[in-house]
Amino acid sequence: MRAATIAILLAGCADHEPPTTNEPGDEPAFEFGLSATWSTPYGAPEVEPRPAVFIDGIETMSLKLSYGSFADAEGQQHLVELRHGALVVESFPVTVDRACLNLPGIPLHTSVSLCAYSHGELRFGSDTGSVMQDADTIGACVGDGFCRPDCFPPDVYCMGRRCTSIYGSVDPLATHLGCAAIGSQAVGETCSLVTDDAGTHDNCGAGLLCVTGVCRSTCIVGGVLPQNCAHCSYVPGHAPEIGLCD
Secondary structure (H helix, E strand, O other): OOOOOOOOOOOOOOOOOOOOOOOOOOOOOEEEEEEEEEOOOOOOOOOOOOOEEEEOOEEOOEEEEEEOOHHHHOOOEEEEEEEEOOEEEEEEEEEOOOOOOOOOOEEEEEEEEEEEEOOOEEEEEEEEEEEEEOOEEEEEEEEEOOOOOOOOOHHHHOOOOEEEEEEEEOOOOEEEEEEEOOOOEOOOOEOOEEEEOOEEEEOEOOOEEEEOOEEEEEEOOOOOOOOOOOOEEEOOOOOOOOEEEO
16 A cells, blocks of 8 residues: 655545535635546556545545535545455545645645546546635646656666565556565566565566466566567556566
8 A cells, every 4th residue: 555645636525524615704614625537558457347536435436525624625535446346456645735835825725636447546647726815716736647656667766676576466456556666586487476575466576467377577668679679568467567578
């Protein structure tokens, strides 16, 4: 599981308290929300069954909330999960804060959109926010995370480790990208899954992925092919950034 703290705008449903109204002269209500959108790169296989998206324990792709003021919303925590039945295979916690409200003024709203992948991964997509300045509404930020995984590119984020599949579940198969130790097994050698502080991952070396019990060379579909790699193909159940050399 990964933790991230971000500002937000969409979240709420019938189980939440109804919108709060303000008396004249009070600080305006603060609108907060959180949403998830399915993302599948062109040509990448969908994984079936696809996990369900839950926000704050409710199966939904988006929630909306209206707080009496930003002070009421700040510090509130929300959780987006991907579940196969009762099994949580990926989670993305979110805390309402001032990260996207970076201009002077009274915060009015913030929103965050996450990218959900059928192989079992949640990633930051984008966020927006606005504040009130002298009765005018001013956009505070527009941020785009481009649905980038936490460990990509690995030479920037993994610091001597490798960016590989971390298993949220083996059956049904669900993985997300993360940094893990470089394993001892070479290409063509037998491999298995190990569990450590990074989570559950295989024990293959750098640039390899354990598939059907054997370490195989990886590549990026549409990218520059490694030496001795004639073709790169997606791997069902794994992130689109990890392809297999054929």
